[in-house]
Amino acid sequence: MPLPKRRHSSTRQAKRRTHYKLTSPTLTTCKRCGAAARAHHICSSCGYYNGRQWLTPKAEVNG
Numbered sequence: 001m002p003l004p005k006r007r008h009s010s011t012r013q014a015k016r017r018t019h020y021k022l023t024s025p026t027l028t029t030c031k032r033c034g035a036a037a038r039a040h041h042i043c044s045s046c047g048y049y050n051g052r053q054w055l056t057p058k059a060e061v062n063g
C-alpha cells in the first residue's frame with residue numbers, strides 16, 4: 001500500500017478544516033399558520049405540508 005511521504009502540518013490540517021462548519025436550516029413561513037417552518041418539511045406547529053395534514057399538533061391532542 002502506498003503511504004504519504006510526509007505528515008501534513010497542523011496548519012495544513014487547520015486550513016482543510018476551515019470548511020467544516022454548521023449551516024443554519026432554511027426557514028420559510030408556513031402558508032397555513034404563518035409560523036416559521038423548515039423549507040420542504042412538515043410544519044411543526046400545525047402539521048401541514050403541501051396542503052395536507054400529516055401530523056396532529058400536540059395542542060389539539062391535549063386540548
Ligand SMILES: [Zn+2]
Binds near residue numbers: 030031043044
Ligand atoms: Zn403551520
